[in-house]
Amino acid sequence: MRLLFFFLKFIISFRNLFSEKSYQVFLINQKAIFIYRSNPEIVVRDYYFYVQGLLLDSLVALNSKCLVFFECPGLKLLKICLPFYEIYLQIEHTLLDPKATKEFKTLPGKLSTGDGSENYLVRIAEFEKLNQASLVIDYSRVNLFNIASSELLKNFRLKSFCISPSLYPIDTKTSGRSGVITLFGNPEIPRRKLFLEALNNAQIEFKNVRGMYFGVEEVYRKAKIIVNVRQTDIFYTLEELRVLPALRSGAIVISEVAPYIKKTAYSKFIIFGTIEELPGLIKEVEQNYQVVHQRIFGDGSENSHFMKRMRRIEKCNVLSMQRAVNYLNSSAR
Structure with a gap:
């Protein structure tokens, strides 16, 4: 297995010289060879590496020698070396x-x-x-x-x-925070443009952060309020890749209401309203920031309801990945 590992490592290193996509190889427990992208798509970069970490911890339980490809749609010739699994994100x-x-x-x-x-x-x-994948990882219970x-x-x-995207260490302190932040990649999309105009009309000071994929954690940690609005009237899944990391970073999240939000297991920590109600909700939170922050996050201790729920979600992620690997074992090719 070690010889195959070094052979594949050489082949992939050579391939990386001629491709914008860079791949890496990792040997797991002398049994599985894990092949993954070291430069994933930037829009899901942090989530990708979070899932990758859970995979590496859980794949040690694989029963047989195999190759495991994580977000690697190419590399077809390598897939003749051993039985293989393909794992993809659904985002x-x-x-x-x-x-x-x-x-x-x-x-x-x-x-x-x-x-x-x-x-x-x-x-x-x-x-x-x-x-065609062996395993699909989704960010949303909904x-x-x-x-x-x-x-x-x-x-x-x-x-x-x-x-669930339990990204970034939990930080619920209030010091050093300011402002209302939106993260609209394209603020010219009609419903988001109208929403930003509504904020201006309500005399709410805000900043729209766009095109930031590296360092977004710092944006969350410095914000008092993160506002989440759907891009269109067609897609209805709650944007958990944004709202959960923002919550974990201590920002108060005010979001356009979405269906079946109780399935997230943390909806009670988000302030929801219709898109028309959001400006009023933002003003109310700004005027009562400390009280609202205390109500959502508690005292920041491990015994607070918020911290217990975040730790529970982290544990559920670990167990879910373990079940995923057990599924691979039960469906071994």
Whole structure:
């Protein structure tokens, strides 16, 4: 196994010289060779490395010699060396408006929109690639709840596991914080543009941070309030890749309401409202910042309700990854 490891390491190092995508090789327990991207897509960089860390801890439980490819759609010739597993991230919204049938390929789901007459649709971006994967890691329990509602995705759901984005060390202190922050990559998108205009009309001082993928943790740690608004009226999954890391960094999160938020297991720590209600909520929090911060985060000790819930989510992530590896063992090729 060690000889194969050094051979693959040489081949991949040589390949990296001619590709923008850089890959690395890691030997796990003299049994599995883990191949991964060392320069993942920047929009999910922090989440990617968080999941990778959990994978490395859990893959030691693999039963047989194999190759494990994490977010490596290429490298096809290497996959003849040993039995292999392919693991991919699913980072898109699966919960779609019932009217979105023309814009995207979707499947019928069974989660009600709440009015009793329609159900949300299920959309899986890059379905062909993910459907061929050995394992799919999703950031959202709401996404998986929606996928599970589709009769056509039973097998896909079995190999899908939720790893919540418990990124960054928890820091709930109030000192050194200021301002209201939005993180709209494209603030010209109509509904977000209108929202920013509403903030201006309400005389709320804010800063929109765009195009920042490195150092976003510092933005969260220095902000009093992070505001989350959906990009469009079509996608309905809560943006957990933003709101949970912001919460863990001690920012008060004020978010546009989203369906089935109790599935996240931490929705009680977020302030929700309709997009029209958000400016008023922001003003209210600014005027009562210390009281609201105390209500959400408690005293910051390990015994606070917030800290207990964050630790529970971290533990659930570890257990979920262990179950994912057990799934690989049970479905060994």
